[in-house]
Amino acid sequence: MKLEVDAAKLLSEIETLAAISDAEAPAVTRIVFGSADLKARAWLKARCEEAGLAVQQDPIGNTFVRWIGSDPTLPAVGTGSHIDAIPNAGKYDGVVGVLGGLEAIRALQRGGFRPRHSIELLVFTSEEPTRFGIGCIGSRMLSGTLSADAARHLKDGEGVSLDEVREKTDVRGELEAVKLPIAYYKAFVELHIEQGPVLEREQIPLGVVTGIAAPASLNISIEGAGGHAGGVLMPARHDALCAAAELVLSIENAARSSGAVDTVATVGICEVFPGAVNSIPSRVRLSADIRDTDLKRRDGVMQKMESAGKGIAEKRQVSVRTELVNADAPAVCSPLVVEALSESCRKHNLNFLPMVSRAYHDSLFMSRIAPTAMLFIPCRNGYSHRPDEYASPEDIARGTLVLAETLAALSR
Numbered sequence: 001m002k003l004e005v006d007a008a009k010l011l012s013e014i015e016t017l018a019a020i021s022d023a024e025a026p027a028v029t030r031i032v033f034g035s036a037d038l039k040a041r042a043w044l045k046a047r048c049e050e051a052g053l054a055v056q057q058d059p060i061g062n063t064f065v066r067w068i069g070s071d072p073t074l075p076a077v078g079t080g081s082h083i084d085a086i087p088n089a090g091k092y093d094g095v096v097g098v099l100g101g102l103e104a105i106r107a108l109q110r111g112g113f114r115p116r117h118s119i120e121l122l123v124f125t126s127e128e129p130t131r132f133g134i135g136c137i138g139s140r141m142l143s144g145t146l147s148a149d150a151a152r153h154l155k156d157g158e159g160v161s162l163d164e165v166r167e168k169t170d171v172r173g174e175l176e177a178v179k180l181p182i183a184y185y186k187a188f189v190e191l192h193i194e195q196g197p198v199l200e201r202e203q204i205p206l207g208v209v210t211g212i213a214a215p216a217s218l219n220i221s222i223e224g225a226g227g228h229a230g231g232v233l234m235p236a237r238h239d240a241l242c243a244a245a246e247l248v249l250s251i252e253n254a255a256r257s258s259g260a261v262d263t264v265a266t267v268g269i270c271e272v273f274p275g276a277v278n279s280i281p282s283r284v285r286l287s288a289d290i291r292d293t294d295l296k297r298r299d300g301v302m303q304k305m306e307s308a309g310k311g312i313a314e315k316r317q318v319s320v321r322t323e324l325v326n327a328d329a330p331a332v333c334s335p336l337v338v339e340a341l342s343e344s345c346r347k348h349n350l351n352f353l354p355m356v357s358r359a360y361h362d363s364l365f366m367s368r369i370a371p372t373a374m375l376f377i378p379c380r381n382g383y384s385h386r387p388d389e390y391a392s393p394e395d396i397a398r399g400t401l402v403l404a405e406t407l408a409a410l411s412r
């Protein structure tokens with residue numbers, strides 16, 4: 001089979017999709033079920049149908065694009081990623097895996113390949129947590145990690161439930177039907193930009209992911225007592241922001257002292273109420289994100305955070321409440337898929353690096369129901385989730401080629 005990626009077409013599609021955005025170029029913003037997301041979905045569906053592929057949507061809006069194999073009774077070989085984008089993001093996160101997946105299928109079609117197992121491109125709903133506060137809604141539901149009932153009750157920042165949001169779109173049906181049966185996929189492989197600096201630094205064009213770090217996220221609310229910035233003297237204060245500041249540093253310290261570089265903790269949101277220059281903060285809301293490749297170590301940081309919160313609450317006479325948003329286990333990638341990816345790299349004389357994914361992806365959840373692995377390509381300076389996110393045309397084409405070769409190997 002002569003396998004050739006049409007890089008020019010793929011790149012122009014990446015540009016076209018980037019222009020379907022709620023933000024002005026070069027920034028890309030596509031919030032799930034917002035107008036840009038819906039427009040992008042329709043555009044993508046048309047591209048898939050152009051390629052002669054059957055497009056279906058499940059009740060949460062995950063899109064299944066199938067190239068039917070010569071034995072349609074066999075489990076499919078899946079690939080895919082997401083097209084939603086956080087506010088002020090770039091063009092490549094998720095998109096490379098979706099449009100690269102589509103181009104991989106077209107390249108196989110042009111090469112005259114005929115799969116025995118069906119090959120399916122899967123576009124996940126809401127990989128980003130922007131709207132509903134939790135990431136990977138689509139793949140969590142496919143894997144049964146998020147129940148239909150829990151999903152139904154998710155609310156966006158305006159208090160609108162996921163069900164109400166769905167009603168305004170053509171995404172319909174019983175959420176109970178989203179969960180996939182085990183053995184639906186023979187294998188699943190996601191192509192993605194690295195979102196980190198390793199491949200670029202090592203000058204290695206491809207990363208074969210052998211494991212995905214375990215993420216956890218928490219909302220923390222701290223209640224103190226407000227008052228006039230001039231009137232209330234220091235001994236009488238219960239300043240919620242000062243308590244929050246101590247807690248943020250203790251979270252940082254817990255991660256730094258875990259004994260492993262793989263432990264990371266971030267407080268990325270800090271909302272201060274009432275937020276006036278002459279008013280003592282009475283309430284603060286923080287969000288914390290804690291990750292590790294090792295579950296025990298990750299949970300250790302969460303416990304340290306919990307006990308630091310208790311100590312600060314007592315000392316400062318404030319209340320500290322922690323609400324767990326999610327705490328997921330890490331994924332170990334499938335040796336079958338890792339080997340298929342590695343072999344495809346070797347076949348094309350491409351150097352690759354076995355590596356851990358520190359960001360989480362839909363593959364973290366797909367790994368619960370299917371043998372799964374990921375393929376990374378470098379991105380400039382490791383930048384992602386910002387408008388200057390960049391992956392070179394050569395790297396995108398290489399990743400797509402290896403993806404196509406891997407899909408062929410797994411679907412024979």
Ligand SMILES: [Zn+2]
Nearest residue numbers: 082093094127
């Ligand atoms: Zn992504």
